[in-house]
Amino acid sequence: MDTMRDRFAPVMTRLLDEDPRVAVVLAEIGKDGFTEARRRHPDRVINIGIREQLLVGAGAGLALTGLRPVVHTFASFLVERPFEQVKLDLGHQDVGAVLVSAAASFDWPAGGFTHMAPGDVALLDTLDGWTVHVPGHPDEAEELLRQAVAAGDDKVYVRLSVQSNAQGLPVDGARFRTVREGRAGVVVAVGPMLDAVLAATEGLDVTVLYAATVRPFDGQALRRATEAAGTDVVLVEPYLAGTSTAAAGDALADVPHRVLGLGVRRRELRRYGTVDEHLTAHGLDAGSLRERIGGFLSASGRPRP
Amino acid sequence: MTIIEAERHHQYQDLPRLMGLMTGDEKHGPAATSTLDALWVLYDRVLRVGPERMDDPERDRFLLSKGHGPMAYYAVLAAKGFVPVEWLPDFGAYDSPLGHHPDRVLVPGAEIGSGSLGHGLPIAVGTALGLRAQGLGEPRVWVLIGDAELDEGSNHEAIAYAGPAGLDRLHTVVIDNSSASHARPGGIAARFEAAGWSALTVDGRDHEALYAAFTAPHPGRPHVVVARVEPKSA
Numbered sequence: 001m002d003t004m005r006d007r008f009a010p011v012m013t014r015l016l017d018e019d020p021r022v023a024v025v026l027a028e029i030g031k032d033g034f035t036e037a038r039r040r041h042p043d044r045v046i047n048i049g050i051r052e053q054l055l056v057g058a059g060a061g062l063a064l065t066g067l068r069p070v071v072h073t074f075a076s077f078l079v080e081r082p083f084e085q086v087k088l089d090l091g092h093q094d095v096g097a098v099l100v101s102a103a104a105s106f107d108w109p110a111g112g113f114t115h116m117a118p119g120d121v122a123l124l125d126t127l128d129g130w131t132v133h134v135p136g137h138p139d140e141a142e143e144l145l146r147q148a149v150a151a152g153d154d155k156v157y158v159r160l161s162v163q164s165n166a167q168g169l170p171v172d173g174a175r176f177r178t179v180r181e182g183r184a185g186v187v188v189a190v191g192p193m194l195d196a197v198l199a200a201t202e203g204l205d206v207t208v209l210y211a212a213t214v215r216p217f218d219g220q221a222l223r224r225a226t227e228a229a230g231t232d233v234v235l236v237e238p239y240l241a242g243t244s245t246a247a248a249g250d251a252l253a254d255v256p257h258r259v260l261g262l263g264v265r266r267r268e269l270r271r272y273g274t275v276d277e278h279l280t281a282h283g284l285d286a287g288s289l290r291e292r293i294g295g296f297l298s299a300s301g302r303p304r305p
Numbered sequence: 306m307t308i309i310e311a312e313r314h315h316q317y318q319d320l321p322r323l324m325g326l327m328t329g330d331e332k333h334g335p336a337a338t339s340t341l342d343a344l345w346v347l348y349d350r351v352l353r354v355g356p357e358r359m360d361d362p363e364r365d366r367f368l369l370s371k372g373h374g375p376m377a378y379y380a381v382l383a384a385k386g387f388v389p390v391e392w393l394p395d396f397g398a399y400d401s402p403l404g405h406h407p408d409r410v411l412v413p414g415a416e417i418g419s420g421s422l423g424h425g426l427p428i429a430v431g432t433a434l435g436l437r438a439q440g441l442g443e444p445r446v447w448v449l450i451g452d453a454e455l456d457e458g459s460n461h462e463a464i465a466y467a468g469p470a471g472l473d474r475l476h477t478v479v480i481d482n483s484s485a486s487h488a489r490p491g492g493i494a495a496r497f498e499a500a501g502w503s504a505l506t507v508d509g510r511d512h513e514a515l516y517a518a519f520t521a522p523h524p525g526r527p528h529v530v531v532a533r534v535e536p537k538s539a
Contacts (some may be wrong), residue, residue, distance in 0.1 A: 049462075051465075053423075053427060053458070054427045054463050055460035056427075057426075057430070057431060058428070058434060061427070061432035063430055064366075064416070064431070064435065066362070066435070066439070067439070069431075084421065085459075088421055088424055091426070094409070176318050228409075
């Protein structure tokens with residue numbers, strides 16, 4: 001199967017052809033996929049070199065002139081390194097952009113911690129007005145990229161990863177989707193965590209919601225799911241554990257509830273290896289998830305509805 | 306309207322009084338006015354901007370990156386009719402659009418908000434690229450920074466890119482009041498020149514010299530004018 005990142009340049013090449021507002025800004029990473037697009041649109045496919053503060057700042061400048069910048073590099077160099085540019089050049093200047101990241105939490109484990117960004121979504125959570133798409137399949141990534149570019153002057157983050165579910169689902173760029181219904185707990189699976197969550201909860205009486213868009217957090221969907229399945233909630237996110245715990249708590253603020261936030265642990269592993277080895281190390285493989293989700297739900301002292 | 310039209314007849318000699326409305330004092334130290342002459346020459350004679358064309362895609366873009374000490378900037382914007390003079394006395398107040406660092410969302414005519422140093426030049430690069438991509442051939446892009454602001458590495462990402470990229474509509478004014486703690490004489494222009502920029506260094510108080518430097522041809526290359534003024538510490 002191809003990866004989400006394999007779709008990025010072809011999708012953007014078509015959008016560059018279709019929409020004269022679209023401009024792609026790169027910092028070397030990913031430029032090879034844009035050779036043809038750059039030939040056709042030399043002024044709207046811009047590689048500014050290995051300069052990530054300029055990457056975001058220049059994106060903001062493009063937006064100030066009315067263009068729709070799509071800014072791309074690895075998540076660690078797109079959100080973390082130039083975070084103040086994201087905060088000020090986009091947010092404070094009141095302009096929009098689409099930030100499209102690759103490499104995610106540990107797409108390249110052999111590359112080590114310098115190329116891992118489990119904290120990207122949590123960092124964006126300190127800012128106002130960001131839409132965050134976490135597609136779980138290349139087909140979803142393609143659709144969400146299109147929606148992100150078409151979203152006026154919104155600030156949108158699209159988090160591409162080599163982690164993927166086997167099948168894509170329809171995504172509307174906003175709402176959570178009910179994948180399975182049960183009566184003894186709600187599990188929210190974000191993006192590429194869905195397959196592992198479905199395997200982990202096989203035979204458990206839980207509702208599984210699928211979130212390919214996590215910001216804004218679809219609190220209404222969570223709220224609705226708890227009406228039948230109770231207010232024990234597990235969040236399974238492919239980035240820093242607990243990133244959405246506060247959002248889930250806000251959605252359930254006026255009812256007693258419990259929330260378990262599963263995801264990438266804070267502690268640096270200092271290990272290389274494979275994505276699967278890292279998933280296991282962080283307790284995000286299906287077996288570990290089953291144990292942790294089951295343990296959490298069975299520890300509930302409250303009667304089920 | 307009559308008030309705004311009247312204000313557009315303000316002259317350079319009115320600027321100390323306008324600044325005094327913000328500070329309660331008509332005598333300002335060199336640091337507070339280091340940008341004043343460069344700003345005045347730009348707005349009075351160089352920039353193709355005006356309060357009637359703030360949304361005109363064909364206008365020049367002036368980006369104040371050195372947002373600290375913006376009284377001279379606000380005074381010039383008021384003198385040229387972008388900002389009502391009546392706003393000036395409330396400078397820094399809760400309800401005032403005029404903060405101690407400018408906010409583009411609040412200040413008519415301000416192309417960017419600034420305050421944190423080193424953001425204007427990268428945004429100016431993107432602005433120049435965006436204008437070019439839309440076939441807007443006329444507008445020029447100007448950004449004003451301070452000599453110590455060049456400490457910030459983000460500027461050097463922009464300088465090193467803009468020269469080889471041949472962004473000839475990009476103009477930088479460096480107000481050099483010797484405020485950088487670690488600097489070499491001549492180092493400012495040399496760094497721009499090393500990246501392929503056209504560079505001129507002039508007396509930042511001499512209006513004719515500033516005008517000549519601002520309007521000097523620089524085909525195929527971005528242009529920097531280093532405007533030297535009294536040292537901040539003097």
